[in-house]
Amino acid sequence: MKIPKRLQPLVDDGLIDAVISRLMSGKEADVFIVRCGDNIRCAKVYKDAMKRSFKKAAQYQEGKKVRSGRKARAMEKHSNYGRQQQEIIWQSAEVDALTLLASVGVRVPETFCCVDGVLLMELVTDAAGDVAPRLGDVALSEEQAIRDHTLMMHYIMLMLCAGLVHGDLSEFNVLVDDHGPVIIDLPQAVNAASNNNAQAMFARDVNNMRRYYGAFAPALLHTQYAKEMWALFEEGDLTPGSTLTGEFEDDSNSADVDALLEEIEAVKQEEQERQAFINNAKEDE
Numbered sequence: 001m002k003i004p005k006r007l008q009p010l011v012d013d014g015l016i017d018a019v020i021s022r023l024m025s026g027k028e029a030d031v032f033i034v035r036c037g038d039n040i041r042c043a044k045v046y047k048d049a050m051k052r053s054f055k056k057a058a059q060y061q062e063g064k065k066v067r068s069g070r071k072a073r074a075m076e077k078h079s080n081y082g083r084q085q086q087e088i089i090w091q092s093a094e095v096d097a098l099t100l101l102a103s104v105g106v107r108v109p110e111t112f113c114c115v116d117g118v119l120l121m122e123l124v125t126d127a128a129g130d131v132a133p134r135l136g137d138v139a140l141s142e143e144q145a146i147r148d149h150t151l152m153m154h155y156i157m158l159m160l161c162a163g164l165v166h167g168d169l170s171e172f173n174v175l176v177d178d179h180g181p182v183i184i185d186l187p188q189a190v191n192a193a194s195n196n197n198a199q200a201m202f203a204r205d206v207n208n209m210r211r212y213y214g215a216f217a218p219a220l221l222h223t224q225y226a227k228e229m230w231a232l233f234e235e236g237d238l239t240p241g242s243t244l245t246g247e248f249e250d251d252s253n254s255a256d257v258d259a260l261l262e263e264i265e266a267v268k269q270e271e272q273e274r275q276a277f278i279n280n281a282k283e284d285e
Helices: 005-012 059-061 069-077 080-103 141-161 198-214 219-224 223-235 257-283
Strands: 020-024 029-036 038-048 111-115 118-122 174-177 180-183
Touching: 005 029, 005 038, 005 080, 005 118, 020 038, 029 069, 080 111, 080 118, 141 198, 141 223, 198 219
Parallel strands: none
Antiparallel strands: 020 029, 029 038, 038 118, 111 118, 174 180
């Protein structure tokens, strides 16, 4: 196929030898199957901020530190330089998360390099060499659903022990090969300790997995892994070797008003940032 403009620099530098096909086009990036020497890999081309449609971006940016005061001020003002720095942080976040998670035993695609907004990484395949399907496209037996759900809870626990929450985990961000689930798409991953929305995101991630696997194994729908893991995490008792039961005694039946107010405030902040971004973009034209 014709080489996309964003991939041409990697071809020129010899990092990619040929572009085979487009694998998918998502809200955050376009993904292509490429050949690198004798290896078939995928190239994830991140879309710029004006073309991205990720919801509630402000919630995901909270807690992400910028060491340079100049960069932080530029990002707050939504200047050209600030937007460039925000893009760099967004793109490098996934590489950092994938590298960290692989080091602690979570199954994620192997990364090779990230150049000019293009992440070159492993193409996850099945035994026949075909692209591994997304979890949402796979029908499971009850036994397999229970087995893979147990493995997924272990991966999520390892992620939390490493201080990360995926933040957008669902059946559409998990691939399934012959060895089980592989977690993908992590540019929005948040710090579990420094992001005030982390607990709500974590619960949503875990319960999304419970809902999907529970459609094949209904007994899973009654598990409380999100509450169990977060309670252990808050007490400092969660370790990679923790034994999970899926059971949790919840003493509070009242609504979490503070969490609701934080959610409302985050939406307001996101809208303000979006308007500021649009206004600055118009001024730059």
